[in-house]
Amino acid sequence: MxxxxxxxxxxxxxxxxxxxxxxxxxxxxxxxxxxxxxxxxxxxxxxxxxxxxxxxxxxxxxxxxxxxxxxxxxxxxxxxxxxxxxxxxxxxxxxxxxxxxxxxxxxxxxxxxxxxxxxxxxxxxxxxxxxxxxxxxxxxxxxxxxxxxxxxxxxxxxxxxxxxxxxxxxxxDVVGALWDKWAFIAAAGIINCLFRAPVGRIIAAGGRSKILAAIDETEAVAAAAGHSVSDAAHAQAIGILTEPGSAFTSSLYRDLSAGLPSEAEHILGDLARRARNLNVPTPLLDLTLIQVRAAVQP
The missing domain is CATH 3.40.50.720 (NAD(P)-binding Rossmann-like Domain)
Incomplete structure (x- = not known):
């Protein structure tokens, strides 16, 4: 082959x-x-x-x-x-x-x-x-x-x-597996890009409830699209994104911070478009996209 x-x-x-x-x-x-x-x-x-x-x-x-x-x-x-x-x-x-x-x-x-x-x-x-x-x-x-x-x-x-x-x-169900991963990396992107810090610092600043809200948003879009996030993927997202003291940051945030081309539109923009088509409210995702798009130099 x-x-x-x-x-x-x-x-x-x-x-x-x-x-x-x-x-x-x-x-x-x-x-x-x-x-x-x-x-x-x-x-x-x-x-x-x-x-x-x-x-x-x-x-x-x-x-x-x-x-x-x-x-x-x-x-x-x-x-x-x-x-x-x-x-x-x-x-x-x-x-x-x-x-x-x-x-x-x-x-x-x-x-x-x-x-x-x-x-x-x-x-x-x-x-x-x-x-x-x-x-x-x-x-x-x-x-x-x-x-x-x-x-x-x-x-x-x-x-x-x-x-x-x-x-x-x-x-x-490979499509379900792809949605599991997409919901996670989008939630991670929202959290890091919106608050501009690693997970541990966001939690220390009182942001745990917002982290959970971001996870809820992305998983709600997946569910509305007919691909509810699996229990295992949900538990993994909670574990990684709410760990006190964690230095975790998403690759999307690292690329944006370094001034490199990013997958923001592919990961966040496309998810927001699908959310609108499915009538799923995503306020944190929408705020993150405004910040990301406004920060890009023309």
Whole structure:
């Protein structure tokens, strides 16, 4: 199976390395500058258990290589629209597409454009890109996939993705799992971006009730959309976001604080749009969006 990993950042580089080490045929779709760096230096992936550098196969959007069997879309939401217009040349009628992004808008867009060829994908990994080096902070590396609209996960896709180092699973309700994660990261984004502090400092300042209200808001949108957050996901959100003294901050808040492109519209903006369509009040989410949008320099 020919696998195309779209993006060689933290997520793509980590999972691509593990797939390649298991003998899978992996190619990365990257920008020309990134291609030059990878050709010159290889792809270095530092995990909690190993530090390795591999030579990798790369292509750019201008290259013609025909369709791939499996495409993993691992870019951030800020780059999604760009790659959506580029991957068509690598998609054939038998190609399976697995996007691994936050939120749900990307799933809707891909399913509209390539109906029946898209699977839901959900990755859990804590990794960053340090220059061109992929660094994984904790051992957790999991990947869940599931069919959309009642479609099954092809057996060859499951076989290709089930490799050492990855806790791989096929789930029946992948859309529900995606909503579980979306509700959590949106609540975390609201809390950190609105109060501009880590969880522990917000609680110390008397903000616990507002944290709980933010969790209620995002979970209410999920429920109205027909995907009530699971008990386990709710308990996890409460545990992480109400821990006294916690230094936890969301990746959205960290990106905004560093002046980096953020997924604010993909995570918060799209959720607010769906909330309006479903007539779900989200006052804290709306306030956060005003602050985030007003802070962006034109």
């Amino acid at each position: 020919r696998i195309l990993v779209v993006g060689a950042g933290a997520t793509g580089g980590a999972f691509g390395t593990l797939l390649q080490e298991a003998g899978r045929d992996v190619t990365y779709l990257v920008r020309p500058r990134k291609q030059e760096a990878l050709r010159r230096d290889g792809l270095r992936f530092i995990s909690p258990t190993a530090d390795r550098t591999h030579a990798v196969k790369t292509i750019t959007a201008a290259d013609g290589s025909g369709p791939f069997d499996l495409i993993l879309v691992t870019v951030k939401a800020t780059a999604f629209e760009g790659v959506l217009g580029e991957i068509g040349a690598f998609i054939g009628p038998g190609t399976t597409i697995v996007p691994i992004l936050n939120g749900m808008a990307h799933v809707d867009r891909l399913e509209q454009q390539y109906p029946g060829q898209v699977l839901g994908g959900l990755a859990r990994i804590v990794a960053t890109l340090d220059g061109d080096v992929v660094r994984q902070q904790v051992p957790l590396t999991s990947l869940m996939v599931g069919g959309l609209n009642g479609n099954p996960v092809p057996a060859d896709v499951s076989e290709a993705l089930d490799v050492p180092g990855v806790d791989f699973s096929v789930v029946d």
